[in-house]
Amino acid sequence: MNPRQEAEFREFAAARRDALLRSAYLVCGDWHRAEDAVQTSLVKLYAAWTRTRRPTAEAYARQIVMRTLIDEGRRGWFRRERAYAAAPIEPASVTADTTGRIVALSALAKLPARQRATLVLRFWEDLSVEETAQALRCSAGTVKSQTARGLQTLRGLLDETQLTFGRGAAT
């Protein structure tokens, strides 16, 4: 990689890292794991930078992040970290300011990984069905079904979680 290409990569990484990190966090709920995934994706992207067309660089990086976080064949690697999935804060210690975040985090943590990733890509990153399918290495039909199922599940989880945390914080 020549100096100009490396400067381009540096600019890309600096500009896109935060956005990738936020999406990764929404998928996994753990800042450290999200950072690991983003770093992995950017290192791989660096190695492929001379062969990567700039318009697709972000899609490439996003695909690696998602693969790292949710590939079912690698789920076991993070089983210990996923132990956080249960809400870490007791309802008694919840204040009104934190209620919204805890409700959201608790509901998302219970959402199956592929559904969560699909919703993040479709509704947070505003990707099309086809772009989401590419990022998750699945068919467009799978994206549609995971979206519908994910929305339904999330709605139920939010209602359930608000009953636990929302009312407790309001009193």
Add this chain to the structure above:
Amino acid sequence: MNHEEVRGVFHDALGETPPLPRNDTDDIISAGRRVVGRRRAWRTSGAVAGITAVVALVGFALQQGGARPVNDAAAGSSSSPATSGSDWYIQQGNPDPEHRYQNALRDVLAARFPGQTLVKRPLIAAPGDVPDRELLEFGDSTRRDGIGMDVIVHFPTGDPTWLMVNVEPVLPHDGGDEDYLREIGRCEEESVDCHTENGPNGELIVWRGGVDSNDGGEVKNVAIVLRGDGTVVRVKALVFTPDDTSLSAGDGTSTLPQVTVDDVKAIALALPMAPTYG
């Protein structure tokens, strides 16, 4: 829920600004340079191995007058009855466990599908890009505790099959081994029934096959094997289509991959002991 409601949930979940990253762009670039350097070294050794392979193949053919038995791939042997590029084989004695295991997978597949074309598939590919052609990848840059491999098996007729192979260590787990394998296989999340049996050497096997209605009609044959070496081997077969994202025909019109349930079980059982993780 509408679009804005879902975004609101994500906004709430993000909360405050992210913590400061532990590594900066310079660290990423340094790590990237190491990857590039290591890859360059591997390719150099691969080229040497290719020449060695041709010499060995010619010598072997002259001596034996036929195809060699396919096995003992970890030793870096060099010929095969199946069709594939010479870059499958890596120099004998190569210290990288990834590449020794690549040879092993290639030999197992060659034995199972004699005469078929085997093509390495990049684990990550974006449309329009020239993808990374490596067959193997570790899960991430720091843990080095598992291997992933993707291969496309081309048959004379019909769609090729995409094989995803993962070898990973068994982690401490609550409950029994069968529950552990069922969790890896997502048996509780999907509508496809999982089945359990034992392998010839006492391996525990969880397998499933057919249309998965929870995944948009995705059709897959999956075997997950817990072995005595403390690793789990997972082999997943899907129909592969040229656009690289349609793993199924979708919406109930899917066809079964030509790599059957019996095939994925046999491949998982036939792979050699896990590589030594560095």
